[in-house]
Amino acid sequence: MIYDEFQKRAIEYINQGNSVIVSAPTGAGKTVIAEHVIADCLKKGVKVIYTAPIKALSNQKFRDFQETSPDKVGILTGDVTLNAQAPVLIMTTEIFRNKILEEKSNLHEYAWIIFDEIHYIDDYERGTVWEESLIFLPDHMNVLGLSATIPNIGELTRWLESIHHRPVKVVLEEKRPVPLHVFYQCQGRVYENVHTMAKQGYKSADYRHGQRGRLPRFAHVHPNKSHDLIRYLEDEGLLPCIYFVFSRKRTEYLAEEMRVFDFLSPTEKKEVAGLYTELCERFEVAGEPSAEKLRPFVERGIGYHHAGMLPTLKEVVERLFTSRLLKVIFTTETFALGINMPARTVIFDELRKFYGKGHATLKTRDFYQMAGRAGRRGIDPEGFVFCRISPHYIAPEEVQKVVFSKPEKVRSQFNAAYATVLNLYSTHGEQLYDIYPKSFHHFQVRPYLRRKALRDLEAKVDVLKEMGQIENEQITVKGEFASKVYGYELMLSELFDQGILEGLSARQLAILSLAIVYEPRKNTSKPDLSQEARKLEILTRKIKRAIHKVEKRAGIRELCKRCYFHMSPAMDAWVNGASFDETLALVDADEGEMVRFFRMSIQIMREILDAPVSDQLREKICGVIVVINRDVVDSEKQLRA
Ligand SMILES: Nc1ncnc2c1ncn2[C@@H]1O[C@H](COP(=O)(O)OP(=O)(O)OP(=O)(O)O)[C@@H](O)[C@H]1O
Ligand SMILES: [Mg+2]
Numbered sequence: 001m002i003y004d005e006f007q008k009r010a011i012e013y014i015n016q017g018n019s020v021i022v023s024a025p026t027g028a029g030k031t032v033i034a035e036h037v038i039a040d041c042l043k044k045g046v047k048v049i050y051t052a053p054i055k056a057l058s059n060q061k062f063r064d065f066q067e068t069s070p071d072k073v074g075i076l077t078g079d080v081t082l083n084a085q086a087p088v089l090i091m092t093t094e095i096f097r098n099k100i101l102e103e104k105s106n107l108h109e110y111a112w113i114i115f116d117e118i119h120y121i122d123d124y125e126r127g128t129v130w131e132e133s134l135i136f137l138p139d140h141m142n143v144l145g146l147s148a149t150i151p152n153i154g155e156l157t158r159w160l161e162s163i164h165h166r167p168v169k170v171v172l173e174e175k176r177p178v179p180l181h182v183f184y185q186c187q188g189r190v191y192e193n194v195h196t197m198a199k200q201g202y203k204s205a206d207y208r209h210g211q212r213g214r215l216p217r218f219a220h221v222h223p224n225k226s227h228d229l230i231r232y233l234e235d236e237g238l239l240p241c242i243y244f245v246f247s248r249k250r251t252e253y254l255a256e257e258m259r260v261f262d263f264l265s266p267t268e269k270k271e272v273a274g275l276y277t278e279l280c281e282r283f284e285v286a287g288e289p290s291a292e293k294l295r296p297f298v299e300r301g302i303g304y305h306h307a308g309m310l311p312t313l314k315e316v317v318e319r320l321f322t323s324r325l326l327k328v329i330f331t332t333e334t335f336a337l338g339i340n341m342p343a344r345t346v347i348f349d350e351l352r353k354f355y356g357k358g359h360a361t362l363k364t365r366d367f368y369q370m371a372g373r374a375g376r377r378g379i380d381p382e383g384f385v386f387c388r389i390s391p392h393y394i395a396p397e398e399v400q401k402v403v404f405s406k407p408e409k410v411r412s413q414f415n416a417a418y419a420t421v422l423n424l425y426s427t428h429g430e431q432l433y434d435i436y437p438k439s440f441h442h443f444q445v446r447p448y449l450r451r452k453a454l455r456d457l458e459a460k461v462d463v464l465k466e467m468g469q470i471e472n473e474q475i476t477v478k479g480e481f482a483s484k485v486y487g488y489e490l491m492l493s494e495l496f497d498q499g500i501l502e503g504l505s506a507r508q509l510a511i512l513s514l515a516i517v518y519e520p521r522k523n524t525s526k527p528d529l530s531q532e533a534r535k536l537e538i539l540t541r542k543i544k545r546a547i548h549k550v551e552k553r554a555g556i557r558e559l560c561k562r563c564y565f566h567m568s569p570a571m572d573a574w575v576n577g578a579s580f581d582e583t584l585a586l587v588d589a590d591e592g593e594m595v596r597f598f599r600m601s602i603q604i605m606r607e608i609l610d611a612p613v614s615d616q617l618r619e620k621i622c623g624v625i626v627v628i629n630r631d632v633v634d635s636e637k638q639l640r641a
Pocket of ligand 1: 029
């Protein structure tokens, strides 16, 4: 491979011993820079850590790196630990942050830390983890940060340089190797630019300029069929295509609609059928109803992929797609993040999606993260992007904004968890407030917001003092426990402190852990609970109320999550050895969701094992983890397949 100019520049800086931040478009080739650092560390006999924001990405990197350096790669993701002493260690950013705060000294062998998709520092819920990782980075570690295109990469770099004890170089690449060509489908016609679409596509629509309101019912609008668009792509030779949809249900609904198509020749059909059977066997989903349901689609060159599916079945679909035998894949956004899975064409079902609080127009950065999957390097001279536009929902000005604006700046989302505060308190005591000025938040925001952030930090310390995690300027045993269980600190340490945790049976522990991590989707129905579960529900509700009172008094928003017991009958059955299908039948959740929450329960129990608990409780937890972590729930098995 001949390196691109920006890759060469980054590698040169790295070789000179600098930390480096790279900002380049999706698919530009940031991975080779990470691979250079890894190869260099291996050569020099030092260790390196690679972090990624999502598990699908860590898993893919684990396999990729393992291929080039077998036996040299390990992975730590909260639910999987493989080869943890390896010189190349892949982990989630959360695990890295926890490591830094807890056992800084154990990192002395690691010379480099790579943050893939470092623009995640802007993520509302998890961004603080990246920020904390950078603030508390040990002095001896070099950083390689890989980012999608962001306009304030300079600001991020200057901040890092101000707290980091070595030079930080920035490498900017704005060009994408395969140029993109954006089209719009509106009222059944394809347009090449927004202005023509606005003139013709919105013609009969009584659309009040610049206003967001919906169309009156009587206005006549031609249908805008996705079906016609797929036919158009097929006729123009623009397949394969990734079709982005912003709801899980709709991915399957659209696939069903497209069953009238058959994209494969008889030989391809045979090939894909064989491959599907083989992959299903390898990932142990052969015969599963969900795998059988997918088969007729696959045999026509159609696939779907979303978070409600079994993780192993998703993996099967990813492999199929890489084999190029799938021509159209209907998928949610997760398919867009860093996973090397390009196509010739990308379709956006709409340019709006759900952002935490409600539906909003896509951010330009998110649009390009997905659109950038179009155009395979070395295969396609250009990539094609089709946006489906309904005059009912979006104004032409907004379409223009999504596609042609500069991507949004990254903003600090600093919001230290109680566990972080406790870990800092144990090393810095009342001086912990001196750390805040080192944050990106402080670097970026106006003075009044800085004061607010400091007040929030003080309020968290007040809560911890009132709840008994800190006493006489010392971390108590309760506090030590809380400092190990990120995100669920107050609830779990309270249960521990009251002696409740120690008194639970293995089964009750499993039910409780699940209730602690579980978050029902809207309108999820709640089954009748067993007496045991009901008791735990009443107990945790009482504790939560008391905690919220203290938080409210301290003047911070309620951070302690409620426990939800909707899935407890399923956990009960699973622990008793029921099959996956029997267990699934007991809950109002899809397969992927159930597996994800079972895995999260294992993760929280593993965190408890790090806390100061009795040997008896430790044994109980270890035992129940083994029971839960079987079949499709076992993520390690998936990695080994
Ligand atoms: N110099 C090069 N010449 C040819 N192909 C390259 C070069 N560099 C990278 N590639 C190829 O480009 C593709 C995309 O690379 P990569 O996954 O590293 O992109 P990325 O910048 O990390 O994008 P993302 O934002 O999706 O994470 C890969 O298939 C890779 O092999
Ligand atoms: Mg990448």
